[in-house]
Structure formats: C-alpha cells, structure tokens
Amino acid sequence: MxxxxxxxxxxxxxxxxxxxxxxxxxxxxxxxxxxxxxxxxxxxxxxxxxxxxxxxxxxxxxxxxxxxxxxxxxxxxxxxxxxxxDLAQAMEKKMQKNALKYPVEKAKGSRKKYTDL
Ligand SMILES: [Mg+2]
Missing domain, CATH: 1.10.287.1080 (MazG-like)
Structure with missing residues (x-):
C-alpha cells in the first residue's frame, strides 16, 4: 500500500x-x-x-x-x-476557502498571511 x-x-x-x-x-x-x-x-x-x-x-x-x-x-x-x-469533503471545502483567502495574483511567491496581502 x-x-x-x-x-x-x-x-x-x-x-x-x-x-x-x-x-x-x-x-x-x-x-x-x-x-x-x-x-x-x-x-x-x-x-x-x-x-x-x-x-x-x-x-x-x-x-x-x-x-x-x-x-x-x-x-x-x-x-x-x-x-x-468526511475528510475529502472537508479538505475540498477548506482548499476552496484557502484559494479565496490567497488569490494567486496576490499570494504568489509571498509568505504573508492573508490578512496582510
Ligand atoms: Mg509517536
């Protein structure tokens, strides 16, 4: 496995x-x-x-x-x-939230927390 x-x-x-x-x-x-x-x-x-x-x-x-x-x-x-x-569902939902918090155009290459972007 x-x-x-x-x-x-x-x-x-x-x-x-x-x-x-x-x-x-x-x-x-x-x-x-x-x-x-x-x-x-x-x-x-x-x-x-x-x-x-x-x-x-x-x-x-x-x-x-x-x-x-x-x-x-x-x-x-x-x-x-x-x-x-359901871990897969919870993960999917959380990644969608993360994508909104960390939009690529603002977060790419940055280590800032979403509140500071
Ligand atoms: Mg141990």
Missing part, C-alpha cells in the same frame, strides 16, 4: 478495524482523539528540536519522521471516524 494505490476510505477502515480488534473504540471520543493528535504532533516536532537545517533532520531521521507523521495521521483518521467527518 502506498499513496498511489490507497484511498482515505481504505485508511479509515484500517484504523477502524485496528481499534475494533482491540476493543478500543470505547476509549475514543473527539477530545481523546484531538489530544492524541496534539501529542503526536509534539513528538514529530521534537525530532527537529535544536536543529537549524530541517531538511537535514528529515534525511538523517527519515524513519522516525515517517513514524511520527504516521502517528499524526492515525489520530487524524481516528478523529474523522469518531466524528463522522
């Missing part, structure tokens, strides 16, 4: 089955899932602590970065499953 041959539905089902087999759904609610997400984002960030060259970190700690990124995504999928949020 890789990005080219998997779908969000596959991945959401995989996480759901993982929880079901362990009878762990009882431990999941939106608060727990978002806290798990926050913890894993922290673990991912920790890999970059004290390094100036973040590309170097990704190269040197590739497997750890992949593991922590997967942990982050696991909690995103748990949260989506727990809340019934």
């Amino acid at each position: 890789n990005d080219s041959n998997s779908t969000l539905a596959n991945l959401k089902n995989k996480v759901d089955l993982f929880l079901k087999e362990r009878d762990w759904h009882q431990f999941h609610d939106p608060r727990t899932d978002v806290m798990g997400l926050s913890v894993e984002v922290g673990e991912l960030m920790e890999l970059f602590l004290y390094y100036k060259d973040s590309h170097e970190v990704v190269t040197e700690k590739r497997e750890q970065v992949e593991d922590e990124l997967a942990d982050v995504f696991y909690w995103v999928l748990c949260f989506a499953n727990t809340t019934g949020i």
Whole structure:
C-alpha cells in the first residue's frame, strides 16, 4: 500500500478495524482523539528540536519522521471516524476557502498571511 494505490476510505477502515480488534473504540471520543493528535504532533516536532537545517533532520531521521507523521495521521483518521467527518469533503471545502483567502495574483511567491496581502 502506498499513496498511489490507497484511498482515505481504505485508511479509515484500517484504523477502524485496528481499534475494533482491540476493543478500543470505547476509549475514543473527539477530545481523546484531538489530544492524541496534539501529542503526536509534539513528538514529530521534537525530532527537529535544536536543529537549524530541517531538511537535514528529515534525511538523517527519515524513519522516525515517517513514524511520527504516521502517528499524526492515525489520530487524524481516528478523529474523522469518531466524528463522522468526511475528510475529502472537508479538505475540498477548506482548499476552496484557502484559494479565496490567497488569490494567486496576490499570494504568489509571498509568505504573508492573508490578512496582510
Ligand atoms: Mg509517536
């Protein structure tokens, strides 16, 4: 399984089955899932602590970065499953909002926040 041959539905089902087999759904609610997400984002960030060259970190700690990124995504999928949020729909809607906030003619090549464009 890789990005080219998997779908969000596959991945959401995989996480759901993982929880079901362990009878762990009882431990999941939106608060727990978002806290798990926050913890894993922290673990991912920790890999970059004290390094100036973040590309170097990704190269040197590739497997750890992949593991922590997967942990982050696991909690995103748990949260989506727990809340019934359709991730693809939510992403599509948000990207449309972002496109309005960051029109190409104003935002291209700029690092400014939309409020400062
Ligand atoms: Mg982790």
